[in-house]
Amino acid sequence: MHILLRASLLAAALAHPPAGLSQPAASAGYPDPARVIRLVVPAPPGGPGDVVARALARELTASLKSAIVVENKPGGASIPGALEVARAPADGYTLLLTLNTTHTQVPHLYAKAPFDPFADFTPVAQVYRGSSVLVAHPSLPARNLAEAIALSRTQAVAFASPSPGTTGHLYIEALNADHGARFIHVPYKGSNPAVQDLLAGHVQLLFDSPATAVPHVRSGRLKALAATGSTRLASLPDLPTAKEQGFAGFESSTWLGVFGPAGLPPPIVATLNREISQAVNASQLREQFSAMGVELVGTSPEAFRDVIRKDHDEWGRLIKRINLKLD
Incomplete structure (x- = not known):
């Protein structure tokens, strides 16, 4: 479904080319409209960040x-x-659009942090906020999170x-x-390949974005066991x-x-x-992503910085508690 969504977005862009491309005009803060703005996404095509x-x-x-x-x-x-930006x-x-992982989790996962999330970047705007959905292949005999954990204690469950x-x-x-689970962690190079292997039954579980998970749950190709976040998803x-x-x-909520x-x-x-705030508050985009369980937001840079600091500290405490390092 996420691939079809990307295709539809591309088709819409081709069918209605932006007015400024043929005869660019100056925009406040961007004195050279002839230059291309690069939006770097540190994830493969097809995932929620890319969409x-x-x-x-x-x-x-x-x-x-x-x-x-x-x-x-x-x-x-x-x-x-992130370093390229x-x-x-x-x-x-040159701009970066990234999930919260980059700035709130990665710096805690290495003995020497690869970058300073506050000193090396300028926050511009929060774009997206949402929970994750724990989805399972339909063959997994578990109806909720507790049953999935119990199952992992008696057999191999690839997560x-x-x-x-x-x-x-x-x-x-x-x-x-x-919680005493014994899940086997299977890392991928992006959300899209992980989802594809889950759909094929090569792995059994995945915490995924509603943008890519909800359509598969509605079609019956996956089943949902739980949602993260403090409240239920409007889409589920x-x-x-x-x-x-x-x-x-x-x-904790995820964000872009x-x-x-x-x-x-x-x-x-x-x-x-x-311009980002106006774009994410446009009814067309809000309706498009709301249907997938994604809440588009447009915050001030100052409010966004506060969100980053709060989440950075919270994830840091969790990473320290579970003693996880990637080097």
Whole structure:
């Protein structure tokens, strides 16, 4: 389904080319509309970050009157893609759209942090907020999280994650450490290949974004066992949260946000923040992603920085408690 969504987004962009591409005009904060803006996504095509990035790029291309190209830089726990943006000139023509993992989890997972999430980047706007969905292959004889844990104690249960150090991986390790589960972690290079192997039955479980999980649950190709977050998903209202099922520590939300390199000039930050906020509040995008259980948000840079700090500290405590390192 996520592949079809990407195709539909591309078709819409081709059918309605942005007005500013043929005859670019200056936009406040972007004095050279002829230059292409690179939006780096440190994940493979087809995943939730990629889908949101391409929808956002289409809207911003029209409003900024500058072409925006999404560049997928997967692998390495998002580090190579993030570093490419951190080392780029702070002129607004190289941006990063990434999941919370990059800034709130990765710095805690290495003895020497690969970057400083606060000193090396400029927060621009939070774009997306949502819970994760624990989905299972229909062949797994478990109806909820407790039954999946019990099953893992008696037989091998392969639990996929988009890559080591991601939110899904941390949840797996927390279940093993805190609740006596014996899940076998199977890391992938991105959400899309993990979902494909889950659909094929090569693995049994995955914490996934609603953007890619909900369509498969509705079609019956996967079944949902739990949702993270503090409240139930509007797109799956009958699905209890992990907390409701008696599992504390799964209330954190995932998010996507846009960043620039450190020192991004305030006029460019203001322009980007304004245009991103307008784009994610447009009814068309909100309805499109709300149907998949994704809440688009447009925050100020200051509010976004507060979210990053809070989540950075919370995930740091969890990673320390489960004693997880990637080096």
